[in-house]
Amino acid sequence: MAESETPKTRPRPLVRLGIFLISHSLLVSVVCCTAGVLALLLLPVLAKNTYISENALMPGSANAMLSSEDISEAHRFMNDLTGLNLKTGETGIESSRLIARYMSDLGADVNYHKFHPQPNQFRPLHFFSNSDSRIIQENICCSSHGVNTVGIIRAPRGDGKEAIVLVTPYNSHKIDLAEALSLAIAYSVFSLLTRVTWLAKDIIWLAADSKYGEYASVSAWLRDYQTPVFGDFEKPYSEICCESNARHGLKESEITERKISDVFRRAGTMAAALVIKVSDGNKQADGTLSIYAEASNGQMPNLDLINIVNNLAVHRQGLQVKVEKLLSLLDSKWLRILGEVFESVGNIARSLNPQWKFGIPAADYMEGAATLASSLYYQALGVPTGSHGAFRDYQVDAITLEISPKVALNNKIRQTEFLQRGGRLIEGVIRSVNNLLEKFHQSFFLYLLTSPSKFVSVGVYMIAFALLVAPLPIVAASLYSDANKWDSSLKKHDPTSSPKSADDEHRNILRSWKWLYAAKQVFIIHSWGVLVSLLPYLICQMPNWMSKVLTWLILGSPIIDADASQSQKREWAILKSVTISAAFIGLCLMSVINFATAEIGALLLVPMCLLAHPLRLDVRAHSLKAFTRAGCNLVLGFIGFPPAAFFVLKGSFEGFESVNISDFWNWIESLWAWNSATYLYIGMVHLPCWALCIWILLHPC
Known part of the structure; x- marks a missing residue:
């Protein structure tokens, strides 16, 4: 008798869910990022009245x-x-x-x-x-x-x-x-x-x-x-x-x-x-x-x-x-339009069911949004x-x-x-x-104010951050999986490939080395970010060595090897996967120290990391989608640069006529002087991830 075939065991539901999310990473990214921004805009509507807990x-x-x-x-x-x-x-x-x-x-x-x-x-x-x-x-x-x-x-x-x-x-x-x-x-x-x-x-x-x-x-x-x-x-x-x-x-x-x-x-x-x-x-x-x-x-x-x-x-x-509150937001037309939309949605909801309490007047929404933005801004600064x-x-x-x-x-x-x-x-x-x-312990220590009598608790505002960073590990896994599939297809169609067992062993070793090569690049870039962060401290400790330290930092800055092999040049996807993983870890760690900094950082860093794609590939594609992505990458790459992000935000809130070139240095100096963790985030998380995204854009594919 022929031996009966052993039935294939189906993976567990959690594994199947993970496979589904990874295979639909693009859709998940669009949905989560849109929902995260929408949840952030909804915070003034979801604010609750304050109350005495004790x-x-x-x-x-x-x-x-x-x-x-x-x-x-x-x-x-x-x-x-x-x-x-x-x-x-x-x-x-x-x-x-x-x-x-x-x-x-x-x-x-x-x-x-x-x-x-x-x-x-x-x-x-x-x-x-x-x-x-x-x-x-x-x-x-x-x-x-x-x-x-x-x-x-x-x-x-x-x-x-x-x-x-x-x-x-x-x-x-x-x-x-x-x-x-x-x-x-x-x-x-x-x-x-x-x-x-x-x-x-x-x-x-x-x-x-x-x-x-x-x-x-x-x-x-x-x-x-x-x-x-x-x-x-x-x-x-x-x-x-x-x-x-x-x-x-x-x-x-x-x-x-x-x-x-x-x-x-x-x-x-x-x-x-x-x-x-x-x-x-x-x-x-x-x-x-x-x-x-x-x-x-x-x-x-x-x-x-x-x-x-x-x-x-x-x-x-x-x-x-x-x-x-940020008074400039009170004159914002797009914020007024958004408040009127939420007010209309609330009126429709109450007409359907009077018990549905959703939506607030547009004027109250603008006041709450301006106060919420101010609360986020001053918490993110890390300066009392x-x-x-x-x-x-x-x-x-x-x-x-x-x-x-x-x-x-x-x-x-x-x-x-x-x-x-x-x-x-x-x-x-x-x-x-x-x-x-x-001592005080009954009420909240983690909250955002939308008015003196309204607040948003940690259980609500963390939803927006979680939705923003959720696509990062999924896209990282998808990129790594796609890179391995692409490598497997090349090996499968290679007529000079070795027998199956030897080929599998060689392929596994090659994959591990490619991952380590990308991890090495990410590690070098983040080490450079650490040195940049510690530069003022080193200058204060060794003022006579200032020129030597600066020269050492410039010469020791991460320079990608131009003579890299063709196989390494094609591994931008694995490099992007490791970069996204590093950004995810950095944002999550920062959310424990200062949530407001992590929230604003996620708004800038997540789209830049997800959309990063070699410009040469987009130019060769000659399609509207590719050119649109290339344009978005150039804009995000410019805005993601810390000085540019500072000037854009300051100009948006206070008017571009008040922007001065020295303002960014004064701001960084204040963060440095007050020992703000935001300073370390900029130098050790945001700046290295921005540099890696720029390298992916300029990757010699």
Whole structure:
């Protein structure tokens, strides 16, 4: 009997799905990329109303206790501050002494914190490690230090393990009226909190000397707060300068009398921080509260902190709350047309079923899109939008509140009302945070704002990114599979091919070497990108070797061998496959560090990688499809180049008349100075992938 043929086993459903996707990679790419862009445009429509997740916060549940006496004392404090500018030329010293004296009169523990401005240095792994330890350079002059004034109220109901921080930046050399008002608001609240009995968390008031920058002063204080020293190393604040305290106006008798010390004082773990600023009413709409929340590498505070501020400002103090938006998008015609389309679709959906809540008015869509674009932009920059960003480096939730009065700042009749409104807002926020038994954790840390009262959560906006990058591994597998099939067909029709077993072995070895050759090219290009990223760091470390480093980088830049064999020249598909795989890995890794950067990078990088095709092949094809693809590749290759992408985006949002050649370098320098992970993404992911795509376009097929 003839042996029965063994039935062929069908592959598993998951394998069959993979084979189907790979065989239809073009269709999958078009569908996924279109759906990804559409999902991104739909985010303002899908935004949800904010809500308080932590019930213990209870914003507005208690009546404000800030009295007219607190306001009058704050007004007197403000007048004394502004009067210093007329009395003495040493305003920096006198202002610190005045603030410390007022803090001490309230019974707070007060100390001075001396700090030196630290030069910006690029640290490639800064976002993987803690902040630098406190190192004071010996060659810094004593006269170049700043002095923060810190007051601490010990909570009567607390155990000293938690604290809330108030920050008021001011220029100690010349205090303007806006800075005096912000200090007065903090003083009125600080004065109230020294008398209340419900306080369960210590209150720290940091009057930050911002003559070297708001961020520098707050960051220096936080660095010393979070890295305590013991023994003889506790002396830097009192003995760091060769000059005596008396020369700076800090007389020993007065320090003893007022219990003001140079010894660093601490409270408990920080539960939250509020940076209070007052802006000129002429710069913004009257009676508004602007919230700034973005920190380094796209970090955001817990959404509940923004929610309680928005709730109290709108419903208790009658302020109009604003977040940053790209104003140029509000005049965009295509965005208005898109908003009208979504509004029409929503009207049709509600006519079919009233319970279908889809679509928003076109005006609301434009506002939401402009705010969403601003949120993406500032998160992608990786640069803090205020001194609150220093707190997020230590996982402390913090925001900046910038209040704009309804009237001019010099209108003394309305100043009392303004101080009362701002003070009661801060009081309400502190009272809500004081109710927490633990740190913020209930609400979202990953979100995008479309308005002060609407947000898009991570579970929604990740869909757009996932759809954009989904075609990359599928196309990479399809290209590799097609290259192997093409090689197999050549071997099959080759009359000089060896027997089947030897031919198969030779073919498998050849395929593996071709893959390794493409991987080697990709590795060289990405190594070059690493060197380009580290170039500023190397120049700072070895300034005398700058010319040698530049020469070495130019000579060591990846140059493709022009004498490559004909078989290697035909392997552009495998090179593209490995390039796409590298882009996919880089974008996914970046999405973990800073999602906004990965999202914007995917919009630029994914189409460029998917469409990359040798121009010589398109020219030889003499077809409309080939010429269209070649034109798209040239456009994407130009836009994908980092400087060109920067100029195009800046010109689209702000107008091309405002574009300057030096803007790109200034932007890169700011990313470098702030240790932004976006800087590493541009140098180590985007730039190498762009170079590989350009090489594929110019491949000598």
